[in-house]
Amino acid sequence: MKIYKANRKGFINYLLIGSLILPIIVFYLEKSTFTEKPFILLPLLSxxxxxxxxxxxxxxxIENNKLIYRSGFLRGKIEILNIKEILKGETKWSGIKPALARNGLIIKFNKYDEVYVAPENNDELISDLIKLNSEIKITE
Known part of the structure; x- marks a missing residue:
C-alpha cells in the first residue's frame, strides 16, 4: 500500500485563511452579542x-490493485485494470473532484467514468499505475 499526499496549493489556502479570519472579524465587530449568546458563533465555525x-x-x-481516493466526504475506489486513459496536467471543473489544486490528473475508467485527482507528484502516481496496468494511455 502506497499513499500519495494531495497537492495543497492554490485557492484552498485562501479559502482556509478567509474562513479563519471571518469569525474573528465578526466577533470583534459585535463582542456584546457573542458574550451574551456564545452559541451564535457555531454557524460561523461550521x-x-x-x-x-x-x-x-x-x-x-494504491491498495489491492485499486486506486482509492478520499477527500472529506468524497470517497471511492477505481479498479486499476479498468483505467483507460490519464490526462496529465489538466484541471476538471465539474464532476467528481477529490482534489485541492489545479494541474492534476483526469483519470478515465470504465466506459464513461472519470475522476480528477491532484497528488503532490503526478508522475509518481502515473508510473505506479502503469506498473499495474501497462495499457493505460497517457495524454499530456
Missing amino acids: PLILIFWIYFDTYYK
Missing part, C-alpha cells in the same frame, strides 16, 4: 470545520 476536514483528509492510495 464551514471552518468542513474546510479543515477536507484539507487534512485528502489523499490517494
